[in-house]
Amino acid sequence: xKDIRILFIQMLAVLTLFTGCDLTMDLDxxxxxxxxxxxxxxxxxxxxxxxxxxxxxxxxxxxxxSALPEFxxxxxxxxxxxxxxxxxxxxxIYNNNPGVENTSVKTIYVAIYESIQQANLAxxxxxxxxxxxxxxxxKDAFIAELKFIRxxxxxxxxxxxxxxxxxxxxxxxxxxxxxxxxxxxxVPRVTVQATYNAIxxxxxxxxIANIQDRGVNYRVSQEAAKALKAKVHLYMKNYPDARDxxxxxxxxxxxxxxxxxxxxxxxxxxxxxxVAGSIGVMFAPxxxxxxxxxxSYPPINVGDSYYGTVGVGDPRENVAKGFYQFxxxxxxxxxxxxxxxxxxxxxxxxxxxxxxxxxxxxxGGVPLDALASLNEVRTREALGLPPVAxxxxxxLLEAIRLEKVLELRHExxxxxxxxxxxxxxxxxxxxxIKATLNDVGKFIWPIPLxxxxxxxDQAGVVIEQNPGYVTE
Numbered sequence: 527x528k529d530i531r532i533l534f535i536q537m538l539a540v541l542t543l544f545t546g547c548d549l550t551m552d553l554d555x556x557x558x559x560x561x562x563x564x565x566x567x568x569x570x571x572x573x574x575x576x577x578x579x580x581x582x583x584x585x586x587x588x589x590x591x592s593a594l595p596e597f598x599x600x601x602x603x604x605x606x607x608x609x610x611x612x613x614x615x616x617x618x619i620y621n622n623n624p625g626v627e628n629t630s631v632k633t634i635y636v637a638i639y640e641s642i643q644q645a646n647l648a649x650x651x652x653x654x655x656x657x658x659x660x661x662x663x664x665k666d667a668f669i670a671e672l673k674f675i676r677x678x679x680x681x682x683x684x685x686x687x688x689x690x691x692x693x694x695x696x697x698x699x700x701x702x703x704x705x706x707x708x709x710x711x712x713v714p715r716v717t718v719q720a721t722y723n724a725i726x727x728x729x730x731x732x733x734i735a736n737i738q739d740r741g742v743n744y745r746v747s748q749e750a751a752k753a754l755k756a757k758v759h760l761y762m763k764n765y766p767d768a769r770d771x772x773x774x775x776x777x778x779x780x781x782x783x784x785x786x787x788x789x790x791x792x793x794x795x796x797x798x799x800x801v802a803g804s805i806g807v808m809f810a811p812x813x814x815x816x817x818x819x820x821x822s823y824p825p826i827n828v829g830d831s832y833y834g835t836v837g838v839g840d841p842r843e844n845v846a847k848g849f850y851q852f853x854x855x856x857x858x859x860x861x862x863x864x865x866x867x868x869x870x871x872x873x874x875x876x877x878x879x880x881x882x883x884x885x886x887x888x889x890g891g892v893p894l895d896a897l898a899s900l901n902e903v904r905t906r907e908a909l910g911l912p913p914v915a916x917x918x919x920x921x922l923l924e925a926i927r928l929e930k931v932l933e934l935r936h937e938x939x940x941x942x943x944x945x946x947x948x949x950x951x952x953x954x955x956x957x958x959i960k961a962t963l964n965d966v967g968k969f970i971w972p973i974p975l976x977x978x979x980x981x982x983d984q985a986g987v988v989i990e991q992n993p994g995y996v997t998e
Contacts, residue, residue, distance in 0.1 A: 553930070574660050574664070574668055581672055583811070585870075586811040586868055587640075592759065593630065593632040594868065598942060601971075603942070610931065615628050626975040626996055627974070627975050631972065631974060632976065634686065639679075642679045642702050646677045649672045649676075666736040670737040670835035674728065674729070674732075674746040674754070680699060685939070685970075687699060687973060689970060690943075692718060694718070697718065697970075701720065712980070714987055728757065742812075749778070753775055756883070757879055759883070760882065761947065768883035769895075772877075772883060772899075773895075780828065806874060807873075809870045840911070841910075868937070874903050874933050879900050881899040882923065882927075882962075884896035885919065892917075892919065927944050933942075956969075965994070968994060972995035973989060
């Protein structure tokens with residue numbers, strides 16, 4: 527396979543063909559890239575691969591999708607918003623009360639749909655090519671990667687903008703399964719169950735069946751696809767399925783979590799580009815810092831709210847804080863002060879998914895398999911922490927939640943998602959964890975008002991606003 531850096535350079539030319547899908551544009555003012563003849567794009571397997579690489583880059587576009595870990599950290603426990611006046615959008619998110627015109631919320635909403643649009647365009651373009659230009663097997667493998675990207679996007683949209691915790695809810699997402707042109711950009715919302723069904727269909731029908739393991743963790747593998755599926759089942763409360771799939775992933779790993787802390791949190795940001803799984807990162811977009819800055823996102827203020835009650839003396843405390851401090855001498859955010867990759871999945875999270883799913887599937891007590899996975903994370907050589915011995919079911923669940931807070935840091939806003947899921951399950955009161963999480967209506971963010979208004983005015987499509995937020 528051609529060197530990935532060369533592919534990324536070549537991909538930039540292809541990206542000029544495909545622009546984003548921000549609904550703030552007039553719905554009749556659509557870039558011709560949306561309707562470029564497919565026959566002019568893919569002429570061989572290499573050009574097909576460029577489209578796939580282009581879709582990967584949308585997961586880390588600077589100040590767009592790469593804002594996801596920064597802003598979700600503010601909504602949960604792992605970040606604290608600046609007190610400077612220019613950070614008002616961040617402070618709204620930190621206080622779990624973003625307005626319908628919050629630009630940071632809109633940045634993420636639009637960027638994720640842009641990524642979906644890019645994936646859909648590539649799926650359709652590659653799928654239309656004849657087998658004598660790109661073999662059927664190669665096409666299936668490329669489309670599998672693209673469907674993983676779409677599934678990952680849809681899950682993030684659902685976690686942030688839909689009632690992901692309630693399968694009976696009508697507040698899912700606007701599901702876009704084909705590329706959009708003109709007024710087609712506006713799509714009504716589907717149910718939460720329908721959203722999950724679409725995510726699982728992408729993972730099952732395409733990814734897990736047809737994915738090729740390319741030996742690098744900046745492209746999707748079957749392992750990463752299964753890990754994402756396990757997370758989906760956990761959110762859906764399909765606990766036996768989540769447990770069994772996570773167990774399958776863990777069993778397939780010969781090395782387990784025998785990682786050194788130096789490896790796992792290397793301040794040389796290129797560590798994400800090592801051979802897949804060598805440091806436990808299953809999927810993170812490519813970054814070749816400092817030449818490639820597309821994946822970088824700003825440091826996050828880590829304050830007492832994060833480690834005030836947990837993690838005191840934990841080796842991960844200084845690691846998390848060390849990534850996100852301003853370098854006063856240099857006057858900028860440079861390594862080790864500027865983290866350049868967004869990790870979407872790694873092995874430690876799979877262990878913790880298994881721990882929680884096994885505990886909840888048992889429905890009580892302290893199941894040995896759940897406890898073993900939790901302590902595998904804690905007692906690995908890099909940390910050397912003592913094993914925990916929860917007294918009962920409730921204590922076990924809380925130990926798992928706190929371990930995820932410490933282990934996953936700012937990566938995916940998982941601490942917020944867990945607080946919400948635990949609250950809905952009756953395990954905790956969210957407001958006791960974070961005082962501003964005192965209204966179920968503010969557990970998720972509003973659909974940006976611009977998108978609702980333009981969909982109705984220009985396309986006649988009604989996109990329902992989330993409960994508790996205004997629509998005008």
